[in-house]
Amino acid sequence: MKALHFGAGNIGRGFIGKLLADAGIELVFADVNQAVLDALNARHEYPVHVVGEQAKVEIVKGVSAVNSTSDDIIALVAEVDLVTTAVGPQILERIAGSVAKGLAQRHEAGNARPLNIIACENMVRGTSQLKQHVLNALPEQHHAWVEQHVGFVDSAVDRIVPPSEAGSNDPLEVTVETFSEWIVDKTQFKGALPDIAGMELTDNLMAFVERKLFTLNTGHAITAYLGQLAGHQTIRDAILDEKIRAVVKGAMEESGAVLIKRYGFDADKHAAYIEKILGRFENPYLKDDVERVGRQPLRKLSAGDRLIKPTLGTLEYQLPNAHLVQGIAAAMHYRSAQDPQAQELEALINEKGPQATLAQVSGLDANSDVVAAAVSAYHAMA
Ligand SMILES: NC(=O)c1ccc[n+]([C@@H]2O[C@H](COP(=O)([O-])OP(=O)(O)OC[C@H]3O[C@@H](n4cnc5c(N)ncnc54)[C@H](O)[C@@H]3O)[C@@H](O)[C@H]2O)c1
Ligand SMILES: O=P(O)(O)OC[C@@H](O)[C@@H](O)[C@H](O)[C@H](O)CO
Incomplete structure (x- = not known):
């Protein structure tokens, strides 16, 4: 399984990206922060400090990164099995254009494998809002195909992840609390329901x-x-x-x-x-x-x-x-x-x-x- 995650920030690196990579999913981050992109592509791993009574450092491995404004996004959306975001509600509209281009390319290439898209933002039904932005940017001839093959899955995400301590020189280091909760709407998936440790499925998301x-x-x-x-x-x-x-x-x-x-x-x-x-x-x-x-x-x-x-x-x-x-x-x-x-x-x-x-x-x-x-x-x- 391969995933594209928009937003290699605090929650992206500290929670959603970590959980996907830990599940053995090949993970590509998309971001606009060049220092973070360069560091991810140079090292392909980063440390997550899980703090609490028993602090530990967990290394997330096997990740890479692309610039979110580049055409790399289009080919990735056409290819991957899962797209997730943690960019902030106001950025969803900005990434919708390249997601739409990727979906059009996926359709034209005849890739009929199910794709699921999950926005992990602090908002009510953020993925549904992203879907609307994507459909606005997507030529009409692809709409029915997208409805059939692409699941837009709403979610609730909870883990407190502040920016790393100012003392650290590592742009990838992230510090997280022990608690985490990622709940997704299982009624909105296309294809088989994913089995990812740390992702909970519900039919009562609201x-x-x-x-x-x-x-x-x-x-x-x-x-x-x-x-x-x-x-x-x-x-x-x-x-x-x-x-x-x-x-x-x-x-x-x-x-x-x-x-x-x-x-x-x-x-x-x-x-x-x-x-x-x-x-x-x-x-x-x-x-x-x-x-x-x-x-x-x-x-x-x-x-x-x-x-x-x-x-x-x-x-x-x-x-x-x-x-x-x-x-x-x-x-x-x-x-x-x-x-x-x-x-x-x-x-x-x-x-x-x-x-x-x-x-x-x-x-x-x-x-x-x-x-x-x-x-x-x-x-x-x-
Ligand atoms: N940090 C938390 O405790 C926490 C917990 C739960 C949910 N969230 C939610 O997660 C989302 C992200 O929050 P955060 O705290 O990680 O913020 P953050 O600022 O640390 O991360 C956002 C990332 O998105 C990147 N970005 C900006 N524009 C982009 C674009 N066009 N394409 C790709 N990437 C882009 C930024 O460079 C940054 O790396 C928000 O919706 C927030 O509400 C945060
Ligand atoms: O990310 P915001 O700006 O919507 O809200 C700020 C914090 O309340 C938030 O990031 C929490 O840390 C997070 O929601 C915990 O799960």
Whole structure:
């Protein structure tokens, strides 16, 4: 089996790529970072530091790399059995053009072996969104063939992988937590279901995607935003701040109440899931900056993402949302010189004020009670 993985970044090298290579799959990474590409092609292996009570270094072997903007991608998509991505939601549209060209070439070459494509991004049904971008870029005459031969498989991916310590000179070294979870929608595969250690198959993906995104990522983002406001540099420092922890836990519980109502999760098990996540945020072996976790605040404040979607759920089921609202307000205060979305958010607030800005970026009604509450919390935090 051969796979092409877009994005040799933290989760690409530290989780999905590692899992594929460990399963004996011939793996080619596609990226745009020349230093990473060169190092992968020079060494064909890299170290993954799995940190925890019993730290270990695992060497991922037998990998190679191509530039994601080169025509190499087209031939690979025409040839491989599996395509995965971990590039970030905003990049999916950018890679769709060459995936579409590869699918057209695959069709023209008469390669009728099933191909499955799995986006491993923090978003709800990211692969379905990638599929839409690919179909937009693919000439009509290939659409029916693609529907028949290519599985677009949605997934939920969970492993905290911050950038490696600044002290390391190795562009390939990656540090990961012990925990990992990759859950894929088994109803969307073409051909035989893959048997890859570490990949779990489900026919109830939405429950898992929302459980992960609207618990871990909701709490993570709020930890980052409140953490920055309180002057903490890392997620660990922020979550050890009792005031922040209370809001984060409260927000995860509010979001959890929605998930329990929507998917029928067991309340005690969900409470244990939240406790486990708080422990992961505290991990003393990882240095995860609030700037990584808070990155791209406009995405995180958008209607379907980790702050607004759970809040909409509380409105739907008439449940409390005071802590989620605190998280939304803190997100509006997020600032980062390195992050274009943080600057755009700041410029919008300066130009239009917090009420109109929040309505614009989140799709919430500017005159709603929830926007009023978030704006009031925003001013109180200032
Ligand atoms: N790091 C985590 O803890 C974690 C966990 C679960 C899910 N995720 C998700 O995984 C995705 C990647 O996150 P990350 O933390 O690994 O980010 P990252 O920035 O470390 O990695 C992204 C990689 O994509 C590459 N890239 C950018 N444009 C590209 C293109 N056009 N073609 C190919 N590669 C391109 C970048 O060079 C980089 O190597 C995101 O959607 C994120 O939400 C991250
Ligand atoms: O990757 P983002 O920007 O969507 O979210 C930042 C972090 O919350 C995220 O990367 C987590 O570390 C990850 O989702 C853990 O599985």
